[in-house]
Structures are given as structure tokens and as C-alpha cells.
Amino acid sequence: xxxxxxxxxxxxxxxxxxxxxxxxxxxxxxxxxxxxxxxxxxxxxxxxxxxxxxxxxxxxxxxxxxxxxxxxx
Numbered sequence: 001x002x003x004x005x006x007x008x009x010x011x012x013x014x015x016x017x018x019x020x021x022x023x024x025x026x027x028x029x030x031x032x033x034x035x036x037x038x039x040x041x042x043x044x045x046x047x048x049x050x051x052x053x054x055x056x057x058x059x060x061x062x063x064x065x066x067x068x069x070x071x072x073x
Contacts, residue, residue: 035068 012032013021024032039061051057 035065038068039064 012024012029014024014028016022023029043061046057051060
């Protein structure tokens, strides 16, 4: 398995009551965009200090996301 198989665009949607998908409201869309920009900066560090494994990379991403959620409250 390739190391860090995560790449490409990300689409964030909200589940609709009918089981489909719905657009995010402006606040959630802004939060998702800010989170994506933050991840670009965080993962940029991987060029000089790469994670030891794909599992470590995923763990880093979850930690970054948890930090963002905690700071947004």
C-alpha cells in the first residue's frame, strides 16, 4: 500500500432527511474551507518531517481536526 494515499479534492456535504445530500450552510462551508486550508499547512510539515506510516498520518489528521473543533467552540 502506498504511503499517504490521501490526495485530490475533497467534497463536504450534509445528509438530507430524505437520504440524499444537501449543501452546507454558509457557516459550515466556511468552517470546512478553513479546515482544509489548515490541513494544507499542517501536512506541509510532512515534507521535512514525514509521519512514520499511513496510520501515523491519519492519526495526525484526526488530531488536527480535533484541535480545530475544540478551538471553534
